[in-house]
Amino acid sequence: MKRRAASVSDASNVRPFRRKRDDRIIAAVDIGASKVACFIAALTPEDDDSNSVEVIGVGCCGLPPRAATGRSVDNFEASLRRAVDAAERMAGVEINSAHVAAPGRLVRARRIGVDLEIADGVVTQEDIDDAVREGADLAAAPECIALSATPITFRLDSEAIYADPVGRPGALLSAELLGLSVRQSVIDNLSAMVERCGLSVTEIVPAPVAAAESCLIEDEKELGVVLIEIGAGSTGFAVYDDGALVDCGGVGVGGAHITKDIAQIFGAPLADAERIKTLHGAALIGPGDEHRFVDFPRLGEGADPSRASRADLCEVIIPRMEEIFELVAEKLPSDRHAQTNLRRAVITGGGSLLLGAREIAEKTLAMKTRVGRPLSFIGAPEVGAAPGFSVCAGLIMNAASQPPASKFFLGGARQSRHAMAKPALFGGARRWLRAKF
Numbered sequence: 001m002k003r004r005a006a007s008v009s010d011a012s013n014v015r016p017f018r019r020k021r022d023d024r025i026i027a028a029v030d031i032g033a034s035k036v037a038c039f040i041a042a043l044t045p046e047d048d049d050s051n052s053v054e055v056i057g058v059g060c061c062g063l064p065p066r067a068a069t070g071r072s073v074d075n076f077e078a079s080l081r082r083a084v085d086a087a088e089r090m091a092g093v094e095i096n097s098a099h100v101a102a103p104g105r106l107v108r109a110r111r112i113g114v115d116l117e118i119a120d121g122v123v124t125q126e127d128i129d130d131a132v133r134e135g136a137d138l139a140a141a142p143e144c145i146a147l148s149a150t151p152i153t154f155r156l157d158s159e160a161i162y163a164d165p166v167g168r169p170g171a172l173l174s175a176e177l178l179g180l181s182v183r184q185s186v187i188d189n190l191s192a193m194v195e196r197c198g199l200s201v202t203e204i205v206p207a208p209v210a211a212a213e214s215c216l217i218e219d220e221k222e223l224g225v226v227l228i229e230i231g232a233g234s235t236g237f238a239v240y241d242d243g244a245l246v247d248c249g250g251v252g253v254g255g256a257h258i259t260k261d262i263a264q265i266f267g268a269p270l271a272d273a274e275r276i277k278t279l280h281g282a283a284l285i286g287p288g289d290e291h292r293f294v295d296f297p298r299l300g301e302g303a304d305p306s307r308a309s310r311a312d313l314c315e316v317i318i319p320r321m322e323e324i325f326e327l328v329a330e331k332l333p334s335d336r337h338a339q340t341n342l343r344r345a346v347i348t349g350g351g352s353l354l355l356g357a358r359e360i361a362e363k364t365l366a367m368k369t370r371v372g373r374p375l376s377f378i379g380a381p382e383v384g385a386a387p388g389f390s391v392c393a394g395l396i397m398n399a400a401s402q403p404p405a406s407k408f409f410l411g412g413a414r415q416s417r418h419a420m421a422k423p424a425l426f427g428g429a430r431r432w433l434r435a436k437f
Helices: 073-091 125-137 184-195 207-215 218-223 255-266 270-280 310-331 336-341 357-365 387-400 429-436
Strands: 024-031 035-045 051-062 097-102 108-117 145-156 172-182 200-206 225-230 235-241 244-251 293-296 306-309 344-348 368-371
Touching: 024 073, 024 184, 024 387, 035 073, 035 387, 051 073, 051 387, 073 184, 097 184, 097 207, 097 387, 108 125, 108 244, 125 145, 125 172, 145 200, 145 244, 172 244, 184 200, 200 207, 200 387, 207 225, 207 235, 207 244, 207 344, 207 387, 218 225, 218 235, 218 344, 225 310, 225 357, 235 310, 244 310, 255 270, 255 310, 270 293, 270 310, 293 310, 306 310, 310 357, 344 357, 344 387, 357 368
Parallel strands: 024 097, 097 200, 225 344, 344 368
Antiparallel strands: 024 035, 035 051, 108 172, 145 172, 225 235, 235 244, 293 306
């Protein structure tokens, strides 16, 4: 399929990428409610079976306010084409497939328990793989398609295992896994949109899980943390404890709802409300804000602009920001162990850049909070390290940590009626054991 569109950035001064013989090119696409982003990276195998990552192309295209309400699929498709084209021009390569993010609010999580008898009395890697495979068969919630089955804990003869279980004697291996799934319609819609731009879907990954890959450090995952990705149309979260992913989901409120509140209360066009929120908005009222005034353009031709204090603007933003974190808090795990271990939060996404968002999160969640930025990649421009690109960066990191082919095949693209590639199960048993021990 021919795919060409006007580039959104001038790549004429970008150093051309010189591909090595053993480089593997991967791409990531994040289709949000306010922008579409695309990263292209080159993976070079290292001696320790890992991959070094170099980001060679970045593209981003914003969506007009009408598209942010989900009323125009054509706007999303056009923006995706422009973002991919800009990344390809910067990289000097063409891509034919991409790892794609699914919004957290569309993801369904369920815990799965698997008991497996040990045939020879000693746990082998095949036993671990069999336990995960059995859990993968049950990973999907009702009327959903499984994306992943991630190990949480292993027990041997009902005793918790705090070391690699392979090689340990026992009769019964018990595994607890977290299954993540989405409805078939979500997979079909994402796949159809990507394929209309000439690409196939390699893998579909929940956006909060991808953001966590790029923003969280291992100590945070081990001690217990909730990653909150504040997008425009929704907010996703991923919960980690003892180094494992234990919950994932989202709520249907995000930064675009703050913009709409400003537009409705002050009578401003949506584009102007977004600009004012970015330039003057905050989730806290500072000294003297009552005497700092902001001009608001008014809806309607020839309407005179109105004026309000910055304090008035902040009073519109604060309740909605509090609501976002309250809704997330209601969906967090409610068992006593989880509540005891969850003492810290990391917020990321474009909404986390709003001044005062961190303070509101600390107050509402009663957790120590920081703003998460994606880890730097070789070759990535400075803008690629902004919280708004944490999902794309995480998709690249997740893909780089996988072997080119995997024994486990879940992921939405396999079940899609449109997809042309089979994605591998992320968070498989071997990765869990390497990270844990």
